[in-house]
Amino acid sequence: MALCLQIRPKVQSIWKHHPYICTAVLVLTGLVIACILILKLIVLRQHSKLTGIVIVEIISSILLICCDLSIKIKQQTMDYHRQHSLCTRGHRPRCRYKCHWLKQADTNNHRIQIWFSGASNGITVAGITGSNGSNLTQLNYPQSVVVDSVGNMYISDGNNYRVLKWPVGASQGIIVAGNGVGGTTFHNIGYAYDAKVDSSGNIYVPDSNDGRVFKWTPPSSSGTLVAGQYTRSGSNADQLFRPSHVIIDSVGNIYVCDCLNNRIQRWVNGLSTGSTIAGTGIAGSGSNQLDIPFGIAFDSFNNLYVADSGNNRIRRFNLTHA
Template identity: 30%
Template sequence: MIGTNTTTIVAGGNGNGTALNQLSLAWGGLTLDSLSNVYIPDSGNARVMKWAPGSLSGQVVAGGNGIGNGSNQLSSSIGSIAVDSKFTVFVADTGNYRIQMWPVGASSGITIIPTNTNGMYPLALELDSMGNIYVGGFNIMKYNVATKTATTIVFSYGNSSNQVGTVYGLRFGANNTNLFAVDSSNHRVQRYSVIKNCGGKSCISPFTSSFSAEILNPS
């Protein structure tokens, strides 16, 4: 609880293992849904776990069928995850260079963004209010699910305002007006503004460098 000296374990805490009350190498970016369920990339077990508030064990919502590249599998290197309003789980399956979509109750995933799309190395993942997918890694890419088209919106590799090093986190601010990128290898967090009317599309542009918060090795 914030403001106290005590903490509460909300997932795991029962040692490294494969049981539903355990996690293994859960190093990626977790997320929450509208009901405060916590979704955790459990990389060591090649699965994504969902933990309801107060639960003593979790539920496998993606993967859990061993390490691999099959439709019902994930790699042992899972980056960020995202959950939409229908509780569909999107997984940055880093080790397989793909983005997987797992609807509620699905026994296998759908590769919604395949390998080699715009040089994608999926570490970070975010959704906007229109259902577009933003993927960060060695660049930042926007994927339009409706048209199945990918656009690189921030290029690699460098330290100028239109470049990134290695992006480990992406998050939209209120009303999807700003996109924040954790640019780890450049030791900074970049903020980009979303331009609503950009040739009929939604584009982003960097703020001036004075708006970039310099922090050490963000993750």
């Protein structure tokens, strides 16, 4: 049993990264077994009273089983890719129910862990358990992690004031945003609880301390201001106050969890001001109010989910006509 538990994650990892190879191996294995059975039937035919019709029927059944196996494996592979694409968009709250694994930032242990469905223990895939530091093998109070379409992790490395890209299977990360020193220049991140990556590989970082959102395009060493003001927090339409989380849609619009302004702001791609789509800007517990929102997510029906932390609740807003 212990050996099975050790082998299982390795097998799952191989299937995850090489699904088509695994499919081909399984199909070929099935065909080899079928050929062996057919040869045995031929031998039995020569030494018994099995009729040709019976042999044909048995062979047909074997081939049908092989075809069915191939179809099922192909379907499972397609299902995996559909599920994986949902998970890596970073704004699908249902993905953790569809996927076979969950990656989580274990902040106080300075690591990222992957948890497979049904497992009782996680596996560390980035950082060193209990050891914080600024080396590329270490993390320092990581705040969040997202995964792109090929499995690379993007880690908001909180107290290291940087975002690390952690390639699949790598033992260390690559700095793709920030320079490891907190600050207010275009090279720095004041503090970030979140980071998101779009389909082009751009990284969006809500700089909470500086009231802004930067877009970093690797391998650039500096960011571009895309929401908020350079170093001035506030409550005006062109300002943010302690932004905590962001979402980027398919056309480049930015949705910002404007934490201490008690609102969710949408910044249309290219505009210098945002518009409020949830909350009123005044803390409260009313049906149209938020109190220190600290997390946002979308589902496939354009519903916006907000972690309304000051009210200890999750709010849902439908933005179909917003």
